[in-house]
Amino acid sequence: MTVVNFPSKSRPGGQRRRRPEIIEAAARVFAERGFHGTATQDIADLLGIRQASLYYYFPSKEAALEQVCLKGVEGFFEAAKLIAESNASARERLSLLINSHLSPLADRADFVKVFLNERQHLPTESRRRVGRWSRGLERIFEDVIRQGVAAGEFRADVNPRLAALAVLGMCNAAASWYRKENVGISRLSVEFARLIVEGLGKRDPPPRRHR
Amino acid sequence: MTVVNFPSKSRPGGQRRRRPEIIEAAARVFAERGFHGTATQDIADLLGIRQASLYYYFPSKEAALEQVCLKGVEGFFEAAKLIAESNASARERLSLLINSHLSPLADRADFVKVFLNERQHLPTESRRRVGRWSRGLERIFEDVIRQGVAAGEFRADVNPRLAALAVLGMCNAAASWYRKENVGISRLSVEFARLIVEGLGKRDPPPRRHR
DNA sequence: GATAAATTCTATAAACCGATAGATGGCTTT
DNA sequence: AAAGCCATCTATCGGTTTATAGAATTTATC
CATH class of the missing domain: 1.10.10.60 (Homeodomain-like)
Incomplete structure (x- = not known):
């Protein structure tokens, strides 16, 4: 025995x-x-x-x-869900979502890239599965944005669906150039989060002072 | 004769x-x-x-x-250059750049999509060519953003390179879902431009009023 | 309607690629 | 050191795909 x-x-x-x-x-x-x-x-x-x-x-x-694709998406959804369900402000949660979405680029960029670009070639069954998964993630971003609008944190005229797709597109694109640009994930996250929440524009063009 | x-x-x-x-x-x-x-x-x-x-x-x-790729990029650069060189404000120029970059999706989405996703498979010579082209376009976005920073229109702590890549990534991603989502180009452009220039966040959370 | 040019077809060569079968050698355990 | 498993190898089959050659057909021109 x-x-x-x-x-x-x-x-x-x-x-x-x-x-x-x-x-x-x-x-x-x-x-x-x-x-x-x-x-x-x-x-x-x-x-x-x-x-x-x-x-x-x-x-x-x-x-x-x-x-490869499986390893490329591993953990994304779960991490996002946890963040979305926390009781931080929408601004904060969205920033954390962006950070969490970018993080895997640090140590498995190839896997993420393959998932993003090649999932269409998966056999039907698993393609459907990742389709659902993908829509779920979009939904999480969309909901947080919608909640931010409802709470008065975000502009009322934002289209949450389009904004969510915009944010995801922006982050996903980073998978293509992350390695070439010499920038760490944390730096990238901060930059992107601020870009999305605050925008590029300066807040209060102060009433013009004479030099 | x-x-x-x-x-x-x-x-x-x-x-x-x-x-x-x-x-x-x-x-x-x-x-x-x-x-x-x-x-x-x-x-x-x-x-x-x-x-x-x-x-x-x-x-x-x-x-x-x-x-196909050639038709997918036709005009992009020239249109962008014209806009960048106009003497509108950086905010305005960036908004126009975004609009101009999204416009081709309306009538040649497939060409654009192929260029974005498949250019890597071009023969060496033309791949190099579109590489240069691509970097040129990034540069245009980057420069306009940099000028906006210099002019005090945009936040001083913006990284123009990363911001440019973010905007382009956001716009390019739209090629993948533009058809599925039922939204016109003009609507999309406005939404994206506002997102980038103003951000999601509300400007002045007004001093808390009772309810 | 005859002639020439433009377009599409049939047939097939040649290379490539994914996948299988079975042999081989090396490592582990007893 | 015998036995068995793990990992890799050799050899090859069948299917697919790009591309070429040349015949046939359609379209345009006079």
Whole structure:
């Protein structure tokens, strides 16, 4: 009976310890050339193994995309939901939402990028799933903005739906250039949050003083 | 000698009158499935012709992409430059820039979308070209914002580079959802411009009145 | 209506790519 | 060191896709 808790027995079908590394390589290449622009050979090259060896780690190229996308959205929704449900002001919550939405760029930019650009190529089932997920996130932003309007924190003539899409678009676009620009996430978050809440314009052009 | 100015003689190698239609079909399919996700067969299907017939209109699939991308950026830069060089206020110019940047979505959303999402797959030479073009446009937005800061119209602590990327990201993202959301360009432009210049926040939370 | 030009078709070559099957070697455990 | 599992390899099949060649058909011109 000797039950062993070492890495043995427990798994009937292989451990595949290198799996995370494989998925990371896939993310890198997918991010750079896109899903259909990538041959499985490209992933193998990056890893220094043979093309066919990849199939020990996933059953199909699409399955690999699915894994990458999953890691690309992991936690987003939950974090956003927590923030949205806190009882801070709408301004504060929106700023936190922006920060939370940008944070993953720091350590998994490729995964996020692949999710954003390649999710359309997921098999039907999981594409639907991430569709729902995506709409849920939009809704969270939209609701916080709507609450801000209702509370008198935000302008009354704001269209919460459009504003939410604007904010998300702005943040998501950062995935494309975050690495090239030399700016940290916290700096970026602050800049974006202030841009959205306060705008670019100066508050009170003070009554013109004579020099 | 009889020189004819009718549509004859002038072109030695064919007229290819259907070319615009062909390119439009390519744009449609590229926009939906991406460049590498599209087979030339798909374009042919949409047109009701045979796959091989396409090659009467362009020498390669990449060349078709090039044409689509070209139409996707046509005029952007020139329009933006004119606006940036006008002597309106920075606020006004930025609003006009946003409007001008969104306008093409009305009648060539597919072309714009393809340019934004698929330009990475252009052959090296033209990719470099649109790279320069793209940076030029960023620069225009950035400069107007910088001038607004210098003129005291915009907050002094704004990072013009990041703000420009934010605005462009916001506008470009609209290409993905413009059709689904039922909103006209003018409405969208106004909303976005106000969002960027004034922000979401209310100006003067008036000294708290009783209820 | 004859002729020429423009357009579309059929047929197919050649390369590429995803995926499977089964062999091989190395590491772990007993 | 024997046994078994884990990981990778070799070899290859079948399907897809881009692109070319040349015939056939339609359209325009005189």
